Amino acid sequence: PSPPARTYPMAATLFIQDDSLTLLADGKPIGPRRILDADAIATLQGFGARYTALTHWREPAALLTLGRDLHDWLDGPEGLLRRLADEAGAPLLFTVHSPRRRPEPADWAVLHAPWELLADAHGFWADNALLQYSPLRRIGPQGTPDAPDDHRLGLAFMTASPDGADELDYEAEEAAILQAVGSTELDLLVDESGEARALAHHLESAGRPPVLHLSCHGHDAWPGPGGQPPRPVLLLEDADFRPAPADAAALITALRPAMPRLVFLSACLSAAAPAAPAEVAPASPGDATATAHALASALVGAGLPAALGWAGSVGDRAAIAFAAEFYQRLASHDGLAPAVAEARRALLRSPDPAIRDNWPMARLWVGGPCDPAAPLAPGQRKRARLGAAHIQKAFLGKRVPVAAHAMFVGRRRELKRALATLDGNSHAGVILTGMGRLGKSSLAARIVNRRHNRYAVVVLHGRFGALDLLDRLAEALQGQPAARDLLQSRRAPLLEALQRGTEEAHLVLGNLLTDLLRGPCEQAAGDGHEALPLLLVLDDLEQLLDEQPGPRPVAAAHAGLLATLLQAFQPEHSDSRLLVTSRYPFTLLHGGLDLAASLFELPLGSFSATATAKLALRQRNAAPASRLPDLAARSALLPRAQAAARGN
Numbered sequence: 165p166s167p168p169a170r171t172y173p174m175a176a177t178l179f180i181q182d183d184s185l186t187l188l189a190d191g192k193p194i195g196p197r198r199i200l201d202a203d204a205i206a207t208l209q210g211f212g213a214r215y216t217a218l219t220h221w222r223e224p225a226a227l228l229t230l231g232r233d234l235h236d237w238l239d240g241p242e243g244l245l246r247r248l249a250d251e252a253g254a255p256l257l258f259t260v261h262s263p264r265r266r267p268e269p270a271d272w273a274v275l276h277a278p279w280e281l282l283a284d285a286h287g288f289w290a291d292n293a294l295l296q297y298s299p300l301r302r303i304g305p306q307g308t309p310d311a312p313d314d315h316r317l318g319l320a321f322m323t324a325s326p327d328g329a330d331e332l333d334y335e336a337e338e339a340a341i342l343q344a345v346g347s348t349e350l351d352l353l354v355d356e357s358g359e360a361r362a363l364a365h366h367l368e369s370a371g372r373p374p375v376l377h378l379s380c381h382g383h384d385a386w387p388g389p390g391g392q393p394p395r396p397v398l399l400l401e402d403a404d405f406r407p408a409p410a411d412a413a414a415l416i417t418a419l420r421p422a423m424p425r426l427v428f429l430s431a432c433l434s435a436a437a438p439a440a441p442a443e444v445a446p447a448s449p450g451d452a453t454a455t456a457h458a459l460a461s462a463l464v465g466a467g468l469p470a471a472l473g474w475a476g477s478v479g480d481r482a483a484i485a486f487a488a489e490f491y492q493r494l495a496s497h498d499g500l501a502p503a504v505a506e507a508r509r510a511l512l513r514s515p516d517p518a519i520r521d522n523w524p525m526a527r528l529w530v531g532g533p534c535d536p537a538a539p540l541a542p543g544q545r546k547r548a549r550l551g552a553a554h555i556q557k558a559f560l561g562k563r564v565p566v567a568a569h570a571m572f573v574g575r576r577r578e579l580k581r582a583l584a585t586l587d588g589n590s591h592a593g594v595i596l597t598g599m600g601r602l603g604k605s606s607l608a609a610r611i612v613n614r615r616h617n618r619y620a621v622v623v624l625h626g627r628f629g630a631l632d633l634l635d636r637l638a639e640a641l642q643g644q645p646a647a648r649d650l651l652q653s654r655r656a657p658l659l660e661a662l663q664r665g666t667e668e669a670h671l672v673l674g675n676l677l678t679d680l681l682r683g684p685c686e687q688a689a690g691d692g693h694e695a696l697p698l699l700l701v702l703d704d705l706e707q708l709l710d711e712q713p714g715p716r717p718v719a720a721a722h723a724g725l726l727a728t729l730l731q732a733f734q735p736e737h738s739d740s741r742l743l744v745t746s747r748y749p750f751t752l753l754h755g756g757l758d759l760a761a762s763l764f765e766l767p768l769g770s771f772s773a774t775a776t777a778k779l780a781l782r783q784r785n786a787a788p789a790s791r792l793p794d795l796a797a798r799s800a801l802l803p804r805a806q807a808a809a810r811g812n
Contacts, residue, residue: 174253175537178238178279180262180271187244189251195242200270207237208273212437215278215524219476222521231283249284255296255502256289257537258282265304265465272456275301276437278475280508280524290505290524291512298505300528300536303465307532312425314543317495318351318373320366320424324358324380325576326401326408334379334576337430337484341377344488345495351547354614356580358401360410360418367422369618371547374425374540375494377487382431382459382474383409384438396438396459398431403584405577412462419468425540426470426500427463428490430483435460435473435527460529469534470500474525482522486511494540501536504528566609575607578766582611586699586741591764592733593742595705597749598768604745605703607768611743612701618688619699619741620644626707630673630725634658637680637698644695647684650676670724677732687739697739700729705746715749715760727752730759 177188185198198204214230239245248256260279262271279299282289289297319341323334338354353370355362358380367376378398385394386409397409410418419427429435435458457465460473474483489510493503504526511523530536582594594611596604612621622636634655641647654676661672681698689695708726709716718726730752733742744763752759 174251174256176248176252176256176258178258178260178274180260180267180274183268183270185238185274187238187248189248194247195240195244198238198240200274205270205273208277211237211278212273212276215281215475216437219525224521227281227524228283228288230278231281231288232285234277234279235282235284245282245284249289249295252295254294255298255499255505257501258297258299259302259536260299261302261306263305267303267456269456272437275303275461276458278524280527288512290508293509296502296505298501298536300501300504300530301461302530302534302536303461304532309469309533309535309538312374312538312540312542313545315371315541315545315547316349316351316543317345317375317491317541318353318371318547319375319377319491320353320355320370320373321377321379322355322358322363322366323576324378324398324400325405326358326399327405328407329381329399332379332381333480333484336480337379337487340484340488341491344492349495350491356576356583356614358405358580359403359408360400360414363415363418364421367419367424372422372424373547375428375491376419376424376426377428377430379430379483382429382434384433384436384458386411396433396436396457396462398429398434398459412457412459412466416463416466416468423468425534426472427468428487429460429463429471429473430478430487432474432477434458435471435475435525435529437475458527458529460527464529464531468531470528470530470536472504472526472528475527476522476525478522478525479518481516482511482519482525485514485519486522486526497539497542499537500530500534500540501528566606575603575610575768578607578768579610579614581764582607582743582766583614585764585766586611586615586743589735592730592735592762593700593744593764595744595746595749595760595763595765596768597746597765599747602768602770604747604768608701608703608743608745612699615699618696620647620685620696621699621701623701623703626704627722628702630658630662630669633673633725640698641685644684646695647680650680650684666724670728673725674728674732677728681732681734681738681740685738685740697741699741699743700733701743701745702729703745705744705750706748709746709748709750715751718750718752723752727754727759730762733762 175190177191179186179188180200183200185200187194211230211234218226218230235245258279260275260277262275264271267275280290282297282299286292289295321338321341323332325331325334342350342352351370351373353366353373355366357366363376367373381399382397383399384396386397388395395411397411398415400408400410402408437458438456458473458475460471463471486507490503490507493506494500498506508523508526511519514520528536578596582596585591585594596607598604620640622633622640624632624636634651638648638651641651654672658669658672658676661669684695685698687695687697706716708719708722710719729742731754733740735741742763749765750760
């Protein structure tokens with residue numbers, strides 16, 4: 165069914181042209197023009213400077229005073245804003261618009277003023293639920309937006325945590341979005357690479373979702389290369405986790421092949437005004453004179469339809485709460501600007517000061533091809549066949565269960581390396597090693613979750629045989645006709661071979677796997693439904709190994725079957741891969757070669773102190789006092805329990 169029709173909001177525009185301001189209501193002027201002379205520009209810049217200072221001091225009363233001063237200045241003796249408030253219906257879209265592609269210094273003074281704080285004698289306009297005040301900023305001429313597709317909300321989520329940077333609670337942000345929206349109401353792709361160069365590829369593989377969410381650190385004055393002026397950046401990373409600052413030019417270059425409709429720069433200072441006004445505004449975000457731009461506005465100036473960022477240093481909890489409310493609104497088909505306004509008000513009304521103090525920081529910038537009143541994803545069709553929190557059911561039968569989606573923390577570096585290895589062509593797969601209870605199976609489940617739309621997944625636990633493998637393959641490939649027919653045609657010959665001995669059975673199985681992996685499961689075909697490569701997960705492989713110091717040999721009873729599997733999964737012939745968990749690394753000599761060397765070993769160590777603290781907080785929040793009357797006593801024991809666990 166189609167979503168219910170929504171009342172089109174009232175559009176108020178503060179239009180900047182010819183060094184003057186005009187307040188418009190639904191395109192009609194309210195009162196006379198306001199000339200942007202030197203005094204007016206200085207006053208507006210003063211408002212911006214006061215706001216910047218208050219993002220550090222966090223004085224609620226001073227914010228209200230600033231909002232009222234800004235209101236009084238624009239209201240003027242003509243009562244422009246009072247007239248607008250009397251006539252406005254909800255939601256009230258308030259657009260500060262410079263039609264220039266290269267805004268002048270006077271334009272920037274207006275654009276960077278803290279319009280989110282607008283307040284009158286009754287309080288902040290943002291706090292008025294009946295008004296639904298929705299401020300935004302537009303640069304460039306207004307154009308005709310592209311029509312959205314008929315899919316539901318799709319979100320690509322990428323985080324970065326380079327060496328030397330404080331670790332953000334990005335897992336909690338992802339989990340909060342899923343909890344707020346519902347994993348069956350959202351198509352979510354999570355990109356663990358943290359690299360700008362990977363963005364377009366991952367957006368394309370996810371069916372071009374309309375929203376990209378970047379969760380990382382930001383900087384508003386990163387030193388430019390070769391003595392160039394400082395510029396705003398996101399602190400992304402390279403393949404080896406070294407810092408890789410990405411400015412607007414780098415980001416827009418990476419995004420252009422698969423441009424989203426909105427990028428949420430969930431990073432500190434990503435929408436902050438520069439420390440000092442610029443003399444000249446840039447034609448493109450790569451220009452040396454781009455210091456008038458915030459990162460969000462620079463992206464919009466370069467052609468991105470819309471960018472949302474933070475005009476200050478936002479706290480983790482506030483960013484998480486905002487994202488949860490914002491995406492819930494978008495998934496419910498609210499317009500873009502009203503969804504931002506509702507999320508902003510949710511922060512303003514929070515009883516938690518650590519959340520409430522961040523409420524005015526979110527700023528929305530739009531360009532010509534954006535209708536901020538319209539939903540980003542008005543349809544109902546799914547982009548993904550499986551829910552965003554999907555974990556293969558085969559993992560859930562384990563004696564030691566894998567971590568639930570909301571409880572998974574840490575292991576991002578191992579996850580990134582594992583995914584990069586599976587996506588490459590140098591190894592047959594990955595083996596996760598480490599002692600018990602370090603989370604090997606939970607990490608394997610997370611890897612499956614991150615690639616569940618790229619592979620047909622088969623999971624085998626512990627001890628297994630040729631028929632177990634064949635049955636699991638048949639279940640996983642039931643929806644792929646060519647693979648299903650091949651398996652059905654080879655079942656009888658495999659059963660006959662098993663009756664004649666394991667050696668002949670392994671030969672028949674090897675031929676079957678070779679034909680399968682170089683045929684229907686060689687690579688993805690069609691729209692992803694006709695054929696997918698195979699991801700075969702061998703969980704708890706230590707049960708097939710002989711006890712011995714160092715890398716353990718495979719027990720003779722299982723060596724033939726495992727050799728058959730390792731020989732079949734050859735990365736140069738197929739995109740199908742193996743994912744193995746084992747307490748110990750292993751060796752498997754065959755024909756003078758160690759077949760185990762075809763797997764990339766990824767040893768797991770103890771949790772970091774940051775990951776341990778995150779997990780403790782999640783577990784405490786998941787244990788309400790109503791169910792655990794001794795929660796306070798248990799919490800007091802946490803440090804001792806963590807020390808005893810030694811990172812497990």
